[in-house]
Amino acid sequence: SHVPGDPAAQQIVQFKQRTEGPVGILKTSAGSPIEYKEGYSSITSNLIQHEYLMDSLTHLVRERLPERIVHAKAGGAFGYFEVTHDISHLCKAKLFESIGKKTPVAARFSPVVVERGGIDTSRDARGFAVKFYTEEGNFDIVGFNTPMYVYKDPLLFTTFVHSQKRNPATNLNDLNMFWDFLTLRPESLHMFLLIFSDRGIPDGYRHMPGFGIHTFEVYNDHGETSYLRFHFVPDAGIRNLNSEEGRRLAADDPDYATRDLYNAIAKGDFPSWTVAVQILSLEDVKRMPFDPFDVTKVIPLDEFPLHPVGRFVLNKNPINYFAEIEQLAYSPANLVPGILGGPDKLFEARRLAYRDAQYYRLGANFNKIPVNCPLQTAVLNYNRDGRAPLQDNNRDNPNYFPNSFHGPVPYIDEKRPRNLQLIQDESRNFEQARELYVNELTKQERDSLVSNAVASLRQAAGFLQERAVKWFSLIHSDLGARIAHGLKSNQTNTEYHWQDY
Numbered sequence: 001s002h003v004p005g006d007p008a009a010q011q012i013v014q015f016k017q018r019t020e021g022p023v024g025i026l027k028t029s030a031g032s033p034i035e036y037k038e039g040y041s042s043i044t045s046n047l048i049q050h051e052y053l054m055d056s057l058t059h060l061v062r063e064r065l066p067e068r069i070v071h072a073k074a075g076g077a078f079g080y081f082e083v084t085h086d087i088s089h090l091c092k093a094k095l096f097e098s099i100g101k102k103t104p105v106a107a108r109f110s111p112v113v114v115e116r117g118g119i120d121t122s123r124d125a126r127g128f129a130v131k132f133y134t135e136e137g138n139f140d141i142v143g144f145n146t147p148m149y150v151y152k153d154p155l156l157f158t159t160f161v162h163s164q165k166r167n168p169a170t171n172l173n174d175l176n177m178f179w180d181f182l183t184l185r186p187e188s189l190h191m192f193l194l195i196f197s198d199r200g201i202p203d204g205y206r207h208m209p210g211f212g213i214h215t216f217e218v219y220n221d222h223g224e225t226s227y228l229r230f231h232f233v234p235d236a237g238i239r240n241l242n243s244e245e246g247r248r249l250a251a252d253d254p255d256y257a258t259r260d261l262y263n264a265i266a267k268g269d270f271p272s273w274t275v276a277v278q279i280l281s282l283e284d285v286k287r288m289p290f291d292p293f294d295v296t297k298v299i300p301l302d303e304f305p306l307h308p309v310g311r312f313v314l315n316k317n318p319i320n321y322f323a324e325i326e327q328l329a330y331s332p333a334n335l336v337p338g339i340l341g342g343p344d345k346l347f348e349a350r351r352l353a354y355r356d357a358q359y360y361r362l363g364a365n366f367n368k369i370p371v372n373c374p375l376q377t378a379v380l381n382y383n384r385d386g387r388a389p390l391q392d393n394n395r396d397n398p399n400y401f402p403n404s405f406h407g408p409v410p411y412i413d414e415k416r417p418r419n420l421q422l423i424q425d426e427s428r429n430f431e432q433a434r435e436l437y438v439n440e441l442t443k444q445e446r447d448s449l450v451s452n453a454v455a456s457l458r459q460a461a462g463f464l465q466e467r468a469v470k471w472f473s474l475i476h477s478d479l480g481a482r483i484a485h486g487l488k489s490n491q492t493n494t495e496y497h498w499q500d501y
């Protein structure tokens, strides 16, 4: 963790070693040189110094952007995606065009709930967001480190976020609110079985898997569709921390995961993942015994095994965190020809929600912030003006459409299939949660799941404990019995849960 000599701790020292002297003359934001004598700065009446004072004070208080409502804290880095296996017969997107093809990427990893200054070792899911800067524009996979999500009805988003965040009266995280939501929407327990087992505190971001979760509809050059779930499998293996380690790091190094990612890359130990897909045909989709577009479900790996597609490597730290990571704007709506996205309702809602959040957080021209610009293609369209940054504002090109004067023209894809039309029901059954508990978690993970869930649930109201035990028993009688037993026993609570911090 926090070693005084490591690259993160030494960044500023290394900056000095790289530069031969001051990088230039100090100037006001308008570019005029500032005369400044040590000891006389702000108390002199020198007008230029006064301008410096005003310039710096007024700028300081404008340094914050609104933080993301979820996923506020993060580590991020840059690198590339390289195709290792051909899937161009399934998907015509140029990024998958040929073996060996490399596409630049930006990644951002983020606990869901903690605020921007929170701890990295909270028990929670982690965002796993990847932007591919393709020749046909940006393609974003805005995923998690769990293969499933909490619920599939987008109307629940606001209420879910509120129940996980702070109580409006106490301004504290609130386990009654937390368990009330989970037990009123018990489909969420599938994902929370993973969170309460050891997956809830990943050992940094390098040893964490990633999942696009939604089943993406893709098509090939002939307009034939396939359905893919994206997986990122960490080449260094999956590693998690137990509650005790999480608690220790929360005190000793709250930025553990951010530091670990930065140091690994700075030392040349580049994190990498194998990108793989589960492939379903339209016939598979039709004969599935459950809704394969339901994000609370996984697609069974024994029936639909992983097909490797490429390698995803992070080899470059941001040079300026705020410019390059804080200002990153991911969106499920960022799709490219060949990739239609998820046909499900949650995906549809997400297409709007991220754009709206980014208008609010970054302003009307958020896609003109360098890190959000499609690196490999020029953007010509009929949007104009608004708050900076504007870049060239599409110069003197015609600004209305249609026009008779050589303004940009639409792209026509004769082969583009129509999106699959879905009618979705609510998710209701615990088969996959039971399968996870019985066959996928190790004995040790089942033990951690029980003790971590008990430690958290113990702090919730009695009726919520009872309701939770009822659902856990429906998942598996052993799980319910062990949690009920744990709640009854008088052992003191030494377990760690994110709400404690």
Ligand code: HEM
Binding pocket: 067, 068, 069, 070, 071, 074, 108, 109, 110, 126, 127, 128, 129, 142, 143, 144, 149, 154, 157, 212, 213, 214, 295, 328, 329, 330, 346, 349, 350, 353, 354, 357, 358, 361
């Ligand atoms: C499969 C389910 C979901 C996954 C995997 C997911 C993942 C993520 C990730 C990784 C981020 C952080 C992006 C970044 O690094 O900047 C994020 C942010 C966000 N998510 Fe989701 N999310 C899901 C569902 C939803 C839903 C249903 C909504 C609303 C309808 C939503 C709204 C938001 C918003 C508003 C942000 C903040 C965006 C910003 O300020 O830039 N998410 N989500």
